[in-house]
Amino acid sequence: MKRNFVYLLVFALLVISAAEWIGFQTISIGSITISLLPLVFAILITMVLGMKFLRFGFMKKIYSKENVGFASKYLIFIMLPLMARYGADVAPELKEILHVGWVFVIQELGNLGTVLIGLPIALWLGLRREAIGATLGIGREGELAYISEKYTLESKEGRGVLSLYIIGTLFGALFFSIFAPILLDLGFRPEALAMAAGVGSSSMMTGASSTLVARLPEMENTILSYAAASQLLTSFLGTFTMIFLAAPLQQFMYKVIVRGDR
Incomplete structure (x- = not known):
């Protein structure tokens, strides 16, 4: 060793x-x-x-x-x-972050997007119980823990979340590093993109926020603080959103779509 x-x-x-x-x-x-x-x-x-x-x-x-x-x-x-660095980035801009705090909370509803959009597409592609694990979230540690506890990683649902975890690890940061500046050029506000970067993955958030800072160095403090605050909030509230909103919604949609497919 x-x-x-x-x-x-x-x-x-x-x-x-x-x-x-x-x-x-x-x-x-x-x-x-x-x-x-x-x-x-x-x-x-x-x-x-x-x-x-x-x-x-x-x-x-x-x-x-x-x-x-x-x-x-x-x-x-x-x-x-x-993660300790993220906390340090939040502190200098805490007053401004609190001023738009409700926006951070509302954006957590975006966690439902993987279910609302991803589940129908996964089922259309031919997945079944694997889609439960693959579309509950972006396949990070929270979803991995939830699926492993409820279904075990040896189950079809476990294979789904593990597949997404591996894909996210390999391509997530790369995708976010490229996608964030593209949206910036399309006219999206850097504050909004910085908040959207905090999806619950440290590597993805770092990739997105770093490319934004490279393009807008004069907004470095704002971008890093917004991204870090969003990341911390997603790690906390995202768990409750997943358990009490995403998981029940996913089960309901799965039963409706699969039954209708028959």
């Missing part, structure tokens, strides 16, 4: 160095400018190097089952300092 940890540490340092060397890049598509942070390149590098045909020698040791299990299990320790 000690040797595996050393391999992981060396690999992490190499990926970080490569991503920082590439640096912040922008791609212009018409009137839209897409901002790509070093975080995005770090994700892409690890994804590419993790492909099966490239896993030999040193790479095979890095992507061993032991290392992958170790990294997944202890990822939360990397996120803890980030």
